[in-house]
Amino acid sequence: VLSTILTIGDELLIGQIINTNQAFIGERLNSIGIDVLEMVTVGDDMTVILNAFRRAWDATEAVIVTGGLGPTHDDITKKAIAEFFGTELVSDPALRRHLETVMAKRGLPWTTAAEDQTLLPRGAATFPNPVGTAAGIRMSRDGKQMFVLPGVPYEMKEMIDQSVIPFLTPLAGGAAIAHRTLRTTGIPESFLAQQLGNLDEILQGSKLAFLPSAGAVRMRITVHAPSADEARTRADQVELRIRAKVGKHIYGTGEQELEDALGALLLERKLTIAVAESCTGGLVAHRLTNVSGSSGYFERGVVTYSNPSKTDLLGVPEGLITSHGAVSKEVATAMAEGIRRAARTDIGLSTTGIAGPTGGTPEKPVGLVYVGYADASGSLAMKFTFGEGRARVKERASQAAMELVRRKLLHL
Amino acid sequence: VLSTILTIGDELLIGQIINTNQAFIGERLNSIGIDVLEMVTVGDDMTVILNAFRRAWDATEAVIVTGGLGPTHDDITKKAIAEFFGTELVSDPALRRHLETVMAKRGLPWTTAAEDQTLLPRGAATFPNPVGTAAGIRMSRDGKQMFVLPGVPYEMKEMIDQSVIPFLTPLAGGAAIAHRTLRTTGIPESFLAQQLGNLDEILQGSKLAFLPSAGAVRMRITVHAPSADEARTRADQVELRIRAKVGKHIYGTGEQELEDALGALLLERKLTIAVAESCTGGLVAHRLTNVSGSSGYFERGVVTYSNPSKTDLLGVPEGLITSHGAVSKEVATAMAEGIRRAARTDIGLSTTGIAGPTGGTPEKPVGLVYVGYADASGSLAMKFTFGEGRARVKERASQAAMELVRRKLLHL
Numbered sequence: 006v007l008s009t010i011l012t013i014g015d016e017l018l019i020g021q022i023i024n025t026n027q028a029f030i031g032e033r034l035n036s037i038g039i040d041v042l043e044m045v046t047v048g049d050d051m052t053v054i055l056n057a058f059r060r061a062w063d064a065t066e067a068v069i070v071t072g073g074l075g076p077t078h079d080d081i082t083k084k085a086i087a088e089f090f091g092t093e094l095v096s097d098p099a100l101r102r103h104l105e106t107v108m109a110k111r112g113l114p115w116t117t118a119a120e121d122q123t124l125l126p127r128g129a130a131t132f133p134n135p136v137g138t139a140a141g142i143r144m145s146r147d148g149k150q151m152f153v154l155p156g157v158p159y160e161m162k163e164m165i166d167q168s169v170i171p172f173l174t175p176l177a178g179g180a181a182i183a184h185r186t187l188r189t190t191g192i193p194e195s196f197l198a199q200q201l202g203n204l205d206e207i208l209q210g211s212k213l214a215f216l217p218s219a220g221a222v223r224m225r226i227t228v229h230a231p232s233a234d235e236a237r238t239r240a241d242q243v244e245l246r247i248r249a250k251v252g253k254h255i256y257g258t259g260e261q262e263l264e265d266a267l268g269a270l271l272l273e274r275k276l277t278i279a280v281a282e283s284c285t286g287g288l289v290a291h292r293l294t295n296v297s298g299s300s301g302y303f304e305r306g307v308v309t310y311s312n313p314s315k316t317d318l319l320g321v322p323e324g325l326i327t328s329h330g331a332v333s334k335e336v337a338t339a340m341a342e343g344i345r346r347a348a349r350t351d352i353g354l355s356t357t358g359i360a361g362p363t364g365g366t367p368e369k370p371v372g373l374v375y376v377g378y379a380d381a382s383g384s385l386a387m388k389f390t391f392g393e394g395r396a397r398v399k400e401r402a403s404q405a406a407m408e409l410v411r412r413k414l415l416h417l
Numbered sequence: 418v419l420s421t422i423l424t425i426g427d428e429l430l431i432g433q434i435i436n437t438n439q440a441f442i443g444e445r446l447n448s449i450g451i452d453v454l455e456m457v458t459v460g461d462d463m464t465v466i467l468n469a470f471r472r473a474w475d476a477t478e479a480v481i482v483t484g485g486l487g488p489t490h491d492d493i494t495k496k497a498i499a500e501f502f503g504t505e506l507v508s509d510p511a512l513r514r515h516l517e518t519v520m521a522k523r524g525l526p527w528t529t530a531a532e533d534q535t536l537l538p539r540g541a542a543t544f545p546n547p548v549g550t551a552a553g554i555r556m557s558r559d560g561k562q563m564f565v566l567p568g569v570p571y572e573m574k575e576m577i578d579q580s581v582i583p584f585l586t587p588l589a590g591g592a593a594i595a596h597r598t599l600r601t602t603g604i605p606e607s608f609l610a611q612q613l614g615n616l617d618e619i620l621q622g623s624k625l626a627f628l629p630s631a632g633a634v635r636m637r638i639t640v641h642a643p644s645a646d647e648a649r650t651r652a653d654q655v656e657l658r659i660r661a662k663v664g665k666h667i668y669g670t671g672e673q674e675l676e677d678a679l680g681a682l683l684l685e686r687k688l689t690i691a692v693a694e695s696c697t698g699g700l701v702a703h704r705l706t707n708v709s710g711s712s713g714y715f716e717r718g719v720v721t722y723s724n725p726s727k728t729d730l731l732g733v734p735e736g737l738i739t740s741h742g743a744v745s746k747e748v749a750t751a752m753a754e755g756i757r758r759a760a761r762t763d764i765g766l767s768t769t770g771i772a773g774p775t776g777g778t779p780e781k782p783v784g785l786v787y788v789g790y791a792d793a794s795g796s797l798a799m800k801f802t803f804g805e806g807r808a809r810v811k812e813r814a815s816q817a818a819m820e821l822v823r824r825k826l827l828h829l
Contacts, residue, residue, distance in 0.1 A: 225433070287702030
C-alpha cells in the first residue's frame with residue numbers, strides 16, 4: 006500500500022509553523038509497512054487543494070489529509086472533499102448530538118461555527134476526535150481511502166493512533182517492520198557510538214539511528230523481516246546486544262520519558278521525593294508531576310529563586326550563601342538536605358545554577374549547574390557545565406537532576 | 418513570482434527527521450514577496466524525483482530543491498537534474514580546486530566521494546557553500562530558475578540567505594507582504610470569530626488566519642501591498658480594527674508568550690509575585706522563570722502536591738481542606754493568600770485542580786481547576802473546566818493563572 010500525506014494551511018507555506026504532522030504520520034505509516042510516496046503541503050486555496058487531491062488519489066491508495074477542519078472561515082478542506090468526490094455537505098445528526106453534548110458540558114452556547122462543524126460530505130464515515138470538536142472524516146472509493154483530520158497536532162496524533170493506523174494495518178497485509186527505541190541520557194552521541202564499538206556485529210543487518218535532543222540521545226533500531234514475529238525477535242536480540250555495551254545509560258524505551266522511568270522506580274521502591282529548584286525554576290517539579298500517579302511519590306517542590314526563600318524554606322544558612330555563592334556545591338547540598346528535612350521525604354533533590362543569558366562570570370559561567378541529592382545515607386552535589394541557551398540549560402539540568410536520582414537508586 | 422519548495426530524502430518520508438528546511442525557506446521567500454505554491458517531499462527515487470521536478474517546473478517560476486547533494490550512495494539529486502535538463506554530469510575545474518584546498522586544510526585524503534562532489538550538470542551555475550563542501554547549483558531556462566542545495570540545515574540556511582534570496586529579490590519585483598500576529602488567550606477560536614463580527618469590514622482585502630493551541634489562539638494578519646511601507650500601514654490599520662473588537666483578549670504580538678507579556682508588566686509596575694501550585698505541578702513557575710530577568714519579580718514558588726505541604730508552606734488550615742476538599746474555591750484562595758504572606762510579595766497566585774486521568778468524581782471531574790489570586794486589596798478564585806488530558810489541563814491551567822494576573826493588573 007502506497008500513501009500520500011497532504012497537509013493544508015497557509016501558515017505552513019509562509020513558514021510560520023514547522024510542519025511536525027508530516028513526520029509523525031510518516032513514522033506511524035512506516036511502522037505498519039505503508040510507504041509514503043510524497044508529502045505535499047498546500048495553502049488554503051480550493052483549486053490548489055483539488056489539484057493535490059487528484060494527484061494523490063491517482064498515485065496512491067491511502068491519502069492522509071490534515072488541516073482546515075476547524076470552524077473558521079479559512080477552513081475549506083471539507084468543501085474541497087465534497088467537491089472532489091462530487092457530493093455535497095450535509096448536517097450529520099450523530100455528530101450534531103455529540104457536539105451539543107460537548108458544548109453543553111463546557112457551558113458554551115450553540116453557534117453557527119458549531120453548526121458548520123456538524124457538516125459532512127454525503128457518504129463520509131467519521132471517526133472520533135477524543136480531544137477536540139472536529140471529527141475525522143474517511144472517504145472510500147474503488148478500494149482507496151482518504152482520511153481527513155484536524156491540523157492541531159495533539160488532536161491529529163490521537164486520531165492517527167486510535168483510528169487511522171488500526172484501520173490501515175490489515176490493508177498493509179502484515180508487512181513486517183519492527184522499530185525499537187532505546188532512550189539514553191547523560192552521554193553524548195559520539196561517546197555512545199564509541200562505547201557500542203563494531204555496529205555491524207551488533208546490528209547484523211538491522212539499522213540504527215541516533216536521535217539527539219537536549220540532554221538525551223534516542224537510539225532507534227529498525228528491523229525488516231518476513232513476519233512480525235521474526236522482526237520482533239530480531240529487534241529483541243539487537244536490543245540485548247546494545248544493552249550489554251551501554252545498558253547503564255538506557256533509562257527507558259519507546260515513548261518513555263525520564264520522569265516516567267524515575268516515577269516507576271520510586272513507586273516500586275515505595276520512596277518519596279521532594280525537590281528544591283533554583284535555576285530549573287520549577288521544571289523538575291513540572292516534569293515529575295507530568296506523570297499520572299506522581300502524587301504517590303512526589304510530596305512537594307519549592308522554587309527558591311531569591312536568597313531569602315532558600316533560607317526561609319530550606320534553612321540554607323545566609324552565611325553559606327554569602328561565603329560560597331548561591332551557585333555552589335555547598336548550597337546545592339544544603340538545599341537537597343533542607344527540602345528533604347522540611348518535606349520529611351526519603352529523597353531530597355536540588356538544582357542551582359546560572360541559566361543565563363545574563364549573570365555569568367569567568368569563574369561561574371552561564372550553564373554552570375550544581376545538582377544536589379540527599380537521602381538517609383547522606384548527601385552530595387554534582388557539577389555540570391551545559392553551555393548557553395536559557396531553555397536548554399533548564400532542560401539539561403532537569404534531565405541531569407532526575408538521572409542522578411535514577412543512578413543512585415540503581416547503584417549505577 | 419510563484420515557487421515550489423522540494424525537499425528530498427527517505428529519512429523525511431519515514432518521519433525520522435522533522436522537516437524544518439521547508440519552513441525556513443518558505444519564510445524567507447515570503448519575506449521578499451514570493452508565494453509558495455506547494456511544498457513537496459519525496460524519497461531518494463529517480464522516477465519520483467523527476468516527476469516532482471516536472472510538476473514544479475511547469476507550475477512555478479522558481480524551484481528550490483534541498484537534499485541529496487551529499488557524498489553518500491543514496492544521493493541522486495545531481496543525476497536527476499542532469500536527466501531533467503537533458504544534459505550530463507561533468508567535473509567542474511573551479512569546484513575541484515576549491516574542494517582540494519578544503520580537504521587539504523582539514524588534512525583529509527582525496528576520495529572518490531570527493532571526486533563525485535566536483536561533478537555538475539553541464540550549463541549549471543554554482544553558488545558557494547560557506548560552511549560545507551557541497552556547492553549550490555542553479556539551473557536557468559526560459560526565465561525560470563532551479564536552485565539545488567544540500568539538506569543539512571545550517572549549510573542550507575547560509576546558502577539561502579547569501580545566494581538564493583539575493584538572486585530572487587529583484588525578480589520578485591519589490592512586491593511587499595506584511596505579517597502581524599496577535600496572540601490571545603482565554604477565549605475559544607469560534608467566540609473570537611463571533612466577537613470580531615464582519616471580517617470583510619475589518620480586513621478590507623487583507624487575510625486573517627486563526628491558529629489555535631492549548632489555551633491560546635493566535636490571529637495572523639497578512640497584507641499584500643505595492644510597497645513595504647504601505648503594507649505596514651495597512652497591517653497597522655487592520656490591527657487597530659481587530660483590537661477595537663477583541664483587544665482585551667490580546668496579550669501580545671509576534672513571538673511573545675504570555676509569560677513574556679506578564680513579566681514585562683510586572684517589571685514595569687515594580688511588582689513581585691510568588692506562586693503556589695497544586696495541579697500545575699511547577700509549570701507556572703517554570704514558565705515565569707523561562708523569561709530572562711524574571712528574578713526581578715519572581716520571588717519563589719511552591720508545588721504543594723500533598724495536603725500537609727499546603728498546611729506547612731501556605732498555612733492553609735487542615736479543616737478547610739477537610740470541609741471543602743483540596744480542589745475548591747476556598748483552598749485556592751487560601752493558597753494564594755498563604756504564598757503572598759510567606760513570600761512577602763505584592764501578588765500571590767495559586768492553582769488547584771484535577772489534572773487526571775484519575776482522581777475525578779461526578780462533582781469534581783477531571784479538568785476542574787481553581788485559580789486563586791491575592792494582592793493588597795484582597796483575594797479571589799476563579800473556576801475553570803478544561804476537559805481531559807493531563808498535559809493539556811496543566812498547560813491550560815497555567816495559561817489561565819497567568820492571564821488572571823494580567824487582567825487584574827490591567828483592570829480588564
